[in-house]
Amino acid sequence: MHELLLNDIQLIDRLKQDDEVALSCIYKKYWQPLYLAAYHVIKDKQICEDIIQDLFIKLWNKRQSIEITVTLKAYLYASVRYEVYRQIRAGTVRCEIYDDLVARLHTPAGYGTIEYKELIAQISSIVDKLPEKCREVYKLSREENMSHKQIASHLNISSKTVENHLTKALRLLRTSLSAEVLMLILHQVIKK
Template sequence: MSEQLKIEDVELMDRIRSGDDIALKLIYKKYWNQLFSSAYNVLHDQQVCEDIIQEIFINLWNKRELIEIKVSLKSYLFASTRYEVYRQVRFSSVREDLFENIIERMESPSEYGNIEHRELLSQINSIVDKLSSKCRVVYKLSREEQLSHKEIASQLDISTKTVENHLNKALRQLRISLGLF
């Protein structure tokens, strides 16, 4: 992302924080298609994807005074979209074909550029490195090694409930640190 675009986004966020709804409309126009495509690439449901993106912009407006974006605005919006897509998949009854190649589709940086992708990954890795050692190990086994809760519990000689608690703690810390509430 060019330095000029980052500056534009920072200025737009400053305007949003001061209640300028035109700035929100500019950000909406700038990123809506990319965010929608990213969500649609996974969910293949136009209405659900439109709702997700709409909700992200509503939250951006409603929480404008509280949001602290520590990465680029673009990275923040894509992380928010990804989180909502994960949430949608987790809490809905979805078709099995949705899960075909889901890891590749969710991790594909092509939708938002390699620089933003690396920036976001760097931020996530920095946050993960600050977790307690056990929490960090559980998170990495889950996300990097793609082990199930049961496999992690067996490997670390802990209960599956403890694995769930560590993952919830890690994900909560990631959401807070990335400004995803």
């Protein structure tokens, strides 16, 4: 059990010497928080488990050549962020995830930053280009926090039509926002 008392630098050094116990210690120390960070974004147990499992497999397979220039914790969280980003960009996760990420930006935590203001401006610009009804549905949903049922009643349309408009809006947002912006969002959500 004394291996659990080793610091991350010692664990990486032992990992590079093919020490499986070091990998086990890193796994025990970081598996759950990394999984929770990924799950906080993706909300899919199986995909998150696969992401974390693949991360530790890669860590073991690249143990001889791995160069960590930051803390092990920062390296692992960055790896999770990039894999979550890849999953979102590849479309292997549901569209609601992207919507949830954008919704999280509307929290007071990021209001003062230049990046936040630029991101909100970019999102607003994309939303303004939506067809009128689609834009109206999106704004009622995101700015007025109305449910699908409330929007349907308010606009005298079906809930399915509301869902279709939101899907269209989120698809356009997902494809229009640059990779840098998506990484900014993930960086705000998955912190080390």
